Amino acid sequence: MAMLERNKIVELQAIATQFADHVVHHQLDLTIYQGERVALVGGSGTGKSVLLSEIALLREPDAGEIMLFGQPVTQLSGQGLAGLRKQIGMMFQQGALFSSLTVLENIILPLQEHQRLSQSLLEELAMLKLRLTGLPEQAAHLYPQSLSGGMLKRAAVARALALDPALLLLDEPTAGLDPAGASAFDDMLLELHASLNLTLILVTHDLDSIWRVTDQVAFLGDQRVLAKQPIEMMVKDEHPVIKAYFANNRAKRAAIKLESTA
Template sequence: MSGETPAVIEARGIVNRFGDVVVHDGLDLRIPRGCIMALVGGSGAGKTVLLRTLILLREPQAGQLALFGQDALAAHGTTRQRLRQRIGVLFQGGALFTGLTVLENVLLPLREHGAVERAFLADIGMLKIRLAGLPADAAHKYPAELSGGMVKRAALARALALDPELLVLDEPTSGLDPIGAAAFDDLVRELRDLLGLTILQVTHDLDSIWHGSDMVAFLARKKVLALGTAAELAQRDEPELAAYFRQGRSLAYARQAADASRHQAHATQITGTS
């Protein structure tokens, strides 16, 4: 994606510390509008802390953060509240309220926000439930009555409640079988296309990284060490990137991508088109 596309998130020089533990030290990240970006990195690298910073649940010790072109760290009170409402979030682990049905869970943010007339609430909730790919009869079930994949979709429906422009997902496909995970990736892409969303998702799923995302931000050494397509990152020589992208199952994906690009180059040579 070109540097000309406006940024939905632009973070510069972010520092996050817990006591003596420095999690981020001068981290930069730019996410263009309409991008599906995967945020990857080892356990404890600071992915969740970064998400919490970007959605304004955590104040960094230093740095600048623009959300939708606005200085987010300088925004307070209702201005900050309005910025937050433009972001839909699916937290690590999903976290639906177990005592509420799917529909009641989805309606919660709408009720809190208070902008929707009561008469329309249920219709809007049902729309979000269907958008998240759930059958209508899931609306009146409790989370314990749903499969793991359906719980993720219900949490996604709730994240969509307030018509966000940016979706932030922390490991949305963890715990799903490969087919369920691939279906969720497809859904995320469809929603991006349909609703014009920008998506930032933490993931360890190789299929999501290689096929479900447009760009990958790789977190290491307390910053975004590399940003690019998975195929680009797999070419890099930094030991952290090589270890992540050129070992184990990742290697198969890297080889597939290299083969595909060789075939593409070969076809271009033959036909003179790209």
């Protein structure tokens, strides 16, 4: 029986990115399939956040082609691009909620831009997103500065989910959370992935998250994606850059943990 061809959600071909004479990406290729939970890892400054912005159509690479949901973005009109952008939810590295708006107002904002709905319907939809991320309803009327770190991250995810995206991008979502908070956040991501039929890409340095949440790891180094494979294989990869990245205590501990349960 023939295997069903999996849908490609993101296909990056020969991407180049540079700032003045600083080359960040060169001949970078990456394919992500529907439903995958991908960790994008690599040393600081290797261009993970920039790549996420390019996938989210927030900045253009200097060369190469980005295909999203099978469509080459360079060939799309403004309207076509707007349609694609709605299918992508992004949680930024700095959270980036508007501090002058309540949590609910923050979630409503993207809805308002794209849908002509009554205020009460907007609020209802926003509350639904809020509940999806496990936030208590009382959080809706708080301002970002009065939320804990973990609640802020959930509120940012709720906003990213406002337009029912098919692809959710998260930039270091568990950075700054305590271990219990980080693992609760990871569980929430897994639940969202399962219930909303999402494809996930998360930039993370958090090895616990990588082991728990993701099924594929894309490793950024030498200005391109050096490998995309499950973490079990990544920690055994002999490429010197990959080896160096994982040759620290946390990675070793995680690898040992796996071996002892195998």
